[in-house]
Each structure stands twice: as structure tokens, then as C-alpha cells.
Amino acid sequence: MVDLATRIGTLTLANPVMPASGTFGPELAQVFDLDRLGALVTKSVTPEFRAGNPLPRLCETEAGVLNSIGIPGKGLDHFIAQAMPEWRRFRAPLVVSLSAPTVASFADCAARLAATPGVAAIEANISCPNLEEDGRAFAMHPEPAAAATAAMRRAAPGMPLWVKLSPNTGDIAAVARAVEEAGADAVVVANTILGLAIDVETARPKLGSGMGGFSGPAFKPVALRLVWQCAQAVRIPVIGVGGIATGEDAVEFLMAGASAVQVGTASFVSPTAMLSVIEALEKFCARKGIARVAELTGAALPRAWREAAE
Amino acid sequence: MDLGAAAFPVAEASVTVIESAPVGRRYHRLLLDAPDLSARSRPGQFFHLLCRDGGGAGPYLRRPMSIWRCGEGRPLGFLFHVKGKGTTALARLREGDALSVVGPLGHGFRLDPAWRRILIVARGVGLATLAPVTEAAAAMGIAVEAVLSARAEADLMAPEFAGASGAAITALFDADGGSDVEHVEKMLRARFAAARPDAVFTCGSNRLFLLLQRLAAEHGIPGQVALEQQMGCGLGMCFCCVRQVRDETGKVVNLRVCAEGPVFDLQAALAW
């Protein structure tokens, strides 16, 4: 028997596979038992109601999708009162993704989530526009990323705090180090990378709001590289996400330094993709004689090569 | 008892094609060997199909497709317009090929056993979505009258629509002006006066939807419309498939076609 458990700070997950925010919901319980997942991750919750972006919100590419959904939602009050009771039906740890327009709002919302029974961790989606910095995403630079993280850390002292980084930055390792120093318990790497598609018949972007976030299999090499860089920059756990569809994809992310993985777009094509990933991970470990999946973390990093050489 | 189906009503399954054939010049039908899925499918629900031809080529995302044929002991069937990459790949499937389906999905049409007659107005391939209503109604002893609108006679597919339901069909064609809204309005008014239906159903045309919405409101007849929207997940998770619908208080809200629909109340839906 392979031990699939993984530790993210103080939290122990039964296995390292969970959904990516915004690509998952309790609706998937119509297809399989969600308690088989290592954790559940909500869509990003925002402080206020948001209608979302103009249509089309999704555009298919050769091996992935561009999205500009616009985080539609009914706001934090509604989430705590209406969505949380539904989430509490599940036993798997619940990670609430949080998005906010200002540092103070991130802190307020984190405090309220920390006081809500059934929240196992907060995943801060700092890829959203920072209204205090001309709408540039918090995750673009180390300082605003650290400011949001530090404020949440103070507002929700005991709550496991994961910070989700963006590929849309020049130096992701610097952002990762900054949020680690500001008190993050883990980094989630990465959100979608900004992309574009144009309808040549109409000479207009294919997405209703112009640019969008690119995800899916074609994004995997980029996300894997980001995980590899972050894993060498910080000591806190890295959670890998971007283009994972198979067990082999997940093994690559673990070997690049991830302690757990998230599956997003792949669940659109195969709603049972996460189950296949868990089963394939277990088979891979069994075949390689690996007793604990945690042994895979960082197995392909340069420090592992050096240790092997010594 | 099949506990699996009760606990997990939506399946992701690989099923076998038992018939694949063109219908007219622009349409195609597929029949699948999927007894469990067919038995638990309801008219108006849909499946999300992984459109890969026999060689495995096709677009990245699945495509939503209404259930055209379903029921205990019958193959699961789809009838579609061969339009772009996805439907072209589907039309290349041959008997014996495998097709990955996810479903049944969404909320279907509601039929009231107290009704005695219903009227269906469908345009183009919208009739595929409404076809199973005719058989379900017939089985409940509800008479079905249908007005089908199409470009030309070759596109009508009346037998594909009616199946064994014995529905009374009136055909309207673009070629002879029969499908003009004014003409359809005159005809529907005459129908409503002669034999008032207990409910009306539509799918496939914005113009016919608006007409039927107006006439049904005027006559106080309840109705249902099946809407379409581009989809990502088909399950309610991505929020890309929203359409504007009026809620009970009259406020316009975005609802997911895949999760809250695809069938909506005729008066609640907004034109697209």
C-alpha cells in the first residue's frame, strides 16, 4: 500500500490531488464522491456581489482554453450563509479561495472566513486587480503581494494561509519569497497566464472582454517551470497547478518540487480526471517501489541531483 | 436497485455507436448502445460529448447535445446539424466506434398529466430537442400538435421529429414565405382559437421564441423554452454558459444554461 498523505503546513491531506479554484463546485458530486479528493477548493469568493464579464467568457484553443469569467458571485455574506452549509456536507478539507480589491478588504474577509466553521484553509487569489495600484494585480510585484499576505496573516492568525501566485510577473521567485516572509503557509503555483485569441472574420477578440487567462495542457510546461523556480526559492510547501490532466503530469509537478497538485481545465474534458490522477499516482508509486508519495516532492530538483551524486 | 445511478446521477462513460447516418443534406444522427443512460434520460436534458472521430481527432472541449431519443430498452440518440469542428468529428464516427459521453445533464421539460393537448413550435435542428417531448406526451395521453419551420423541405425531418408519437405536424418553409413571423402568428392565433393548447414549447429560433412568448402571455398559456449557450464544463462549475432570465421578482439575473436550464419558463427567458 502506498501512503498518499501529504502535509501542507499544519494541514494533512489524505492525498495530494485537489481541484483548481473556479473549475470546480459541489455540482461535481453528481459524478463521484468528492471525499475521495485530498481537499476541496471553492471558486474565488469576493467581498461583494459581482455580475461577471461579458460573453463569450471561454474560448477553446488547440490544447487548452482562454477564460475571462470575471469571478461572478453573490459575495462573502451569501457565501458564508448559503454556500458554506452545502460545503460542510463533505468531509474533505475545504479551502476557500478569496479575492479582494484592496489589502484591507483581503484582511477583513480573511478574518471572517477564519471565524467560519468548516474552513480548513484560505487560498488568496492575488491575481486580481489591486484598486490601490491602478488595477495592477497584487501578484505582479513582491511588495503588494507581501502587503496583502501580511494583512491576512495578522487578521487570521491561526488559519492556514495559501497564496496563489500569477505567471504574469517578471520574477515569480521574488514574489514567492516575499509572501513566505509575510507569513504564507504555502504558495499555489500558478494562476492562468494572460493570452488572447482573435476572430479573423470580425476582427474582434474572441472573448467578450478581450484578453483572458490561458490554461489547460498547452500551459503545462510554463506552470511546471514556475513550480520548479518557486520550490527552489522558498521553504514552505508549493502546490502545483497548470495543465495537469494525468497521473504522469502530477508526478512531474511533484518531482519539480510540489507537495500537492490542483487539476482545473482537465475536469471540463473529463469530470473524473482527478480520480484518474489519484489512481495513476498510486500505481506509479507502487511500480517504482515508493512507499510514500511525499518522497516524490522535489525528486527532480538540482539539489536532489547533487545529493544523488554525493 | 442501482445505487450508483441514485448517488451519482451523472456518468462519464465510453459507449458504442450502433448507428451513424446522415439525415438530409446538413444533419446527422447517432444511436448509441447505452441502456442505463438511456433509461434515466429525460426529454430536454442533454449530454456533453467528446467529439473525436474514429482516429481520435477533434476539438479540445466537449459539445453539448440534446437527447433526441431515449428510454427504457432503447438506444440513446442524438440528431445534430453538422456545423463546425466538433459536429464534423461526430459525424465521422462509424458503427462500433467508441464515444465518450457525460450525462444526462440539466433540467428537462416538465409535462403535467392533467394537460390534454400541447403545441410545439420548433425551427431547424431545434426539433431534435423537442422530439422526445412528443413521445413522452403521447405516452401520457396528451395530444401533440407541432409547427415545424425549416429552410426547405429537405431540412424538415418530420419523421425524425414525430417518431411513433402520432403528432399532428404543420410544416412551414422559408422558400414559400410560410415561415415568416407574420404568417406564423396568423396561423398560431387561428390554432389557439380553434383548440387552445394547455402548454406551448419551443426551441431553435429567437424570432419564433419571441412570437410564442408574446402570444402565450396574451392567451395566458404556460410555456417552456430550451436555450442554447456555448459551454465549458456542462456541469455548472465554470459560469461561461449564462443567459439572462427573469427571476420570480422580475429581476434579470444570469443563470447557467447547463445547470438551471437548458429548459426555462417561456416568460422568464429573455431574447438572445
Ligand SMILES: Cc1cc2nc3c(=O)[nH]c(=O)nc-3n(C[C@H](O)[C@H](O)[C@H](O)COP(=O)(O)OP(=O)(O)OC[C@H]3O[C@@H](n4cnc5c(N)ncnc54)[C@H](O)[C@@H]3O)c2cc1C
Ligand atoms: C443544451 C444544448 C443542446 C444542444 N442540442 C443540439 C442538438 O440537439 N442538435 C444540434 O445540432 N445542436 C445542438 N446544440 C448546439 C451544438 O452544441 C452546437 O451546434 C455545437 O456545439 C457546435 O460545435 P462545432 O464544433 O461543430 O461548431 P463550431 O461552430 O466550430 O463551434 C465553435 C464553438 O461554438 C460553440 N457553439 C457553436 N454553436 C453553438 C450553439 N448553438 N450552442 C452552444 N454552443 C455553440 C461550440 O461549443 C464551440 O465552443 C445544443 C446546444 C446546447 C447548449
Ligand SMILES: Cc1cc2nc3c(=O)[nH]c(=O)nc-3n(C[C@H](O)[C@H](O)[C@H](O)COP(=O)(O)O)c2cc1C
Ligand atoms: C474557467 C476558469 C475559471 C477560473 N477561475 C479562477 C478563480 O476564480 N480563482 C482562481 O484563483 N483561479 C481561477 N482559475 C485558474 C485555475 O484555478 C488554474 O490556476 C488554472 O486554470 C491553471 O490550471 P489548469 O491548467 O489545470 O486549468 C480559473 C480557470 C478557469 C479555466
Ligand code: FES
Ligand atoms: S458550462 Fe460550465 S457552468 Fe455551464
